[in-house]
Amino acid sequence: MRLTWAQPEDLLPHELVQSAAEGTDVTAVRERWIAAGGSPVPAVSGAGPAMPALRSLARELLDSLGAPPADPSWDALELPAAASLPRGSRGRELDAWTGRAAGCLLGKPVEKIPREGIEEILRATGRWPLDRWFTAAGLPADVAARWPWNRRSAPTSLEENIDGMPEDDDLNYPMLALSLLEAHGRAFTTEDVGQLWLDNLPAGRVFTAERAAYRNLLDARPGTATHHNPFREWIGALIRADVFGWVSPGDVVSAARLAWTDARLSHTRNGVYGAMWAAALASAAMVCDTVDEVLDAASTVLPAGCDLAKAVHFGRSVASSGDVASGLDRVHEAYGHLHWVHVLNNAAVIAYALAAGAGDFGRSISIAVTAGWDTDSAAATVGGVVGALGGVDEYWAKPLDGRIATSLPGGERRIAELAARTAALAEGGR
Numbered sequence: 001m002r003l004t005w006a007q008p009e010d011l012l013p014h015e016l017v018q019s020a021a022e023g024t025d026v027t028a029v030r031e032r033w034i035a036a037g038g039s040p041v042p043a044v045s046g047a048g049p050a051m052p053a054l055r056s057l058a059r060e061l062l063d064s065l066g067a068p069p070a071d072p073s074w075d076a077l078e079l080p081a082a083a084s085l086p087r088g089s090r091g092r093e094l095d096a097w098t099g100r101a102a103g104c105l106l107g108k109p110v111e112k113i114p115r116e117g118i119e120e121i122l123r124a125t126g127r128w129p130l131d132r133w134f135t136a137a138g139l140p141a142d143v144a145a146r147w148p149w150n151r152r153s154a155p156t157s158l159e160e161n162i163d164g165m166p167e168d169d170d171l172n173y174p175m176l177a178l179s180l181l182e183a184h185g186r187a188f189t190t191e192d193v194g195q196l197w198l199d200n201l202p203a204g205r206v207f208t209a210e211r212a213a214y215r216n217l218l219d220a221r222p223g224t225a226t227h228h229n230p231f232r233e234w235i236g237a238l239i240r241a242d243v244f245g246w247v248s249p250g251d252v253v254s255a256a257r258l259a260w261t262d263a264r265l266s267h268t269r270n271g272v273y274g275a276m277w278a279a280a281l282a283s284a285a286m287v288c289d290t291v292d293e294v295l296d297a298a299s300t301v302l303p304a305g306c307d308l309a310k311a312v313h314f315g316r317s318v319a320s321s322g323d324v325a326s327g328l329d330r331v332h333e334a335y336g337h338l339h340w341v342h343v344l345n346n347a348a349v350i351a352y353a354l355a356a357g358a359g360d361f362g363r364s365i366s367i368a369v370t371a372g373w374d375t376d377s378a379a380a381t382v383g384g385v386v387g388a389l390g391g392v393d394e395y396w397a398k399p400l401d402g403r404i405a406t407s408l409p410g411g412e413r414r415i416a417e418l419a420a421r422t423a424a425l426a427e428g429g430r
Helices: 008-021 028-036 052-064 093-110 117-122 143-148 169-187 190-200 206-217 241-246 250-261 271-286 291-301 307-318 324-335 343-357 363-368 375-390 394-399 415-428
Strands: none
Touching: 008 028, 008 052, 028 052, 028 117, 028 206, 093 117, 093 169, 093 241, 093 363, 093 375, 093 415, 117 143, 143 375, 143 394, 169 190, 169 241, 169 250, 169 415, 190 206, 190 250, 241 250, 241 271, 241 375, 241 415, 250 271, 271 291, 271 307, 271 324, 271 343, 271 375, 291 307, 291 343, 307 324, 307 343, 324 343, 324 363, 343 363, 343 375, 363 375, 363 394
């Protein structure tokens, strides 16, 4: 059995990329790894060929690269002037939860499939450009073999099989955030987040940075976000942040601070900033009237000049001219060198899909998915925003049947119940 996102020989190539991005000279480590027979090319899906003979060397080289630069404290973050928005719940929680689930579900079957593969599948099934659920009906065998569906997701996320929202980490984490706030209020700590994970999250349902942090929690290491964690600037913390915004309607800074506290368990710098931005998007979507207002407000929680802010600005600016195909070409030209689960490319896609979708629910989530990369996560974030702004069309909402499956204790949840709990927290100011 090969455990993804965990073996030292798989982590090292990713760490070479991440450390270099942080300004560390990795030349000597890279050369030593290659000389020993290791590949410096990171595994796309989290696990490469088994190399037990090189495992000890991989651990040694991971240790030699040292810790990343220290993250600033919350008080040291230099943020622009906070957005001035109306405060208080507008009763949008149900549409926000439903939109997040529907966007996630649309992207599930093609997660890990590149943009060109998604287009080929859609053309082969008569659904290009995307505006409906994916289907296997009529899919030629050669196309299916060339671009296999996400093995875990496809059985329950294709049009012909949908029966409620299937289990997904993009929904597990918002449910956990809800429980976190109910148990500890807005004064929760990063340690509270770690304990909640250990008490509720099955280890097999955490990935990338969360899997590394989970391992570090079990090993009682203080550097949960940094020790042997090359995924520290990937998208994982961003997908956990919506609830922090939904319970802080109109207060983007408070939403970002909650997300910052949560994200620090597993991420650093741009990984944390991505979570702050997603929380601010969710916060603004609960009170604003347009996508542009939401994007404007959310940008105020990002440190000026950070790479995440640049990615968001780029994605949004590209949407101001040209068609979707050419816009996504530009996004891929700028960020196509990054792993499909990185936060920067996916944040650019989220910003692009929101701006180009202009508030239309189906169009917005479809753009996020046809962009490729982390299709279910990006579309979930987009769906939560656009759902809150304008509601979710019956076509997208009905197959969910108001239900979300989960691997968390207690099993399946009703979306209406999750929305009511969210509204209670927002109204109570906890």
